[in-house]
Amino acid sequence: MLVRYRADLAAVALVLAVFSIQLALFFFSSGITTWIAMLALLPVQVSCGAICHNHHHVNTFRKRPLNRLFECILYLQTGTSPLSWTLHHNIGHHKLYLDPAKDPSPWQLPDGSLMPRWRYVLVNTLMIYPEIHRIGQQHPRLYRRFLRLLVIANIPLVALLAYDPRNALILFVLPMVAMLFMLLDNTYGQHADTGFEDHFHASRNVELKRYNLPSWNLGYHTAHHMLPGLHWSKLPALHDQIRHRIPEHLIADHIFLQWEPGRQQQEASS
Numbered sequence: 001m002l003v004r005y006r007a008d009l010a011a012v013a014l015v016l017a018v019f020s021i022q023l024a025l026f027f028f029s030s031g032i033t034t035w036i037a038m039l040a041l042l043p044v045q046v047s048c049g050a051i052c053h054n055h056h057h058v059n060t061f062r063k064r065p066l067n068r069l070f071e072c073i074l075y076l077q078t079g080t081s082p083l084s085w086t087l088h089h090n091i092g093h094h095k096l097y098l099d100p101a102k103d104p105s106p107w108q109l110p111d112g113s114l115m116p117r118w119r120y121v122l123v124n125t126l127m128i129y130p131e132i133h134r135i136g137q138q139h140p141r142l143y144r145r146f147l148r149l150l151v152i153a154n155i156p157l158v159a160l161l162a163y164d165p166r167n168a169l170i171l172f173v174l175p176m177v178a179m180l181f182m183l184l185d186n187t188y189g190q191h192a193d194t195g196f197e198d199h200f201h202a203s204r205n206v207e208l209k210r211y212n213l214p215s216w217n218l219g220y221h222t223a224h225h226m227l228p229g230l231h232w233s234k235l236p237a238l239h240d241q242i243r244h245r246i247p248e249h250l251i252a253d254h255i256f257l258q259w260e261p262g263r264q265q266q267e268a269s270s
Contacts, residue, residue: 002063011051014044014048015048034166042179048077057090057229058230058231079179080179081150083145084146084150092135093105093187097225098196098199107120117185186257189257202225207220
């Protein structure tokens, strides 16, 4: 089997289906139909963003070329280029998220107060690729591979823009940018206004199936941070083992990860 885990077959099928729809719309749609189709496809691409996240932690395929090709396709759906999340997220965020001064996606302001959601999403989205450059200086070999693949991944995008600039902008460029903002918005919901003591206090979790099915188990976020190299399909079992150690106020009962600022501290102290 080409994939490492059978559970990833559905994820690969979804990514390839979305890519096929994008290409079909690119070549055969026009006018308002293109805009409507792009907006309708965005929620599905959010799910592809979760697949991209999981893939960077545990590569989907057994062969390296297939993994890089998969990342090139995901780039055209999520704006996350090959190896970019390996640098920014795996090496940066996961190793440093308990240290707000070093986390590449910090949710605190310099004075230690909670950063507003809009500011977090705007600033940290714009800083994704600058942060990748900064982190890459400490990992030059990986960074050089990232740069080569960034050029390769953009060749199809440039070709699409040259062939039909309007449809390429609507179906690829705008969704790629939007997905990066959505990605950071989700990260804010997972971590903002939590704690820094340890893994159990630093992530917000969602146990609802209607969240974990389309997000490929991202709701089990404490478990994910404890063992980031664990395949997404195994996270529910680990979550069950550690749930008693996660504070109840960090188990969300809704899928949008909204909360009242400062509420965690109130609930934790009550």
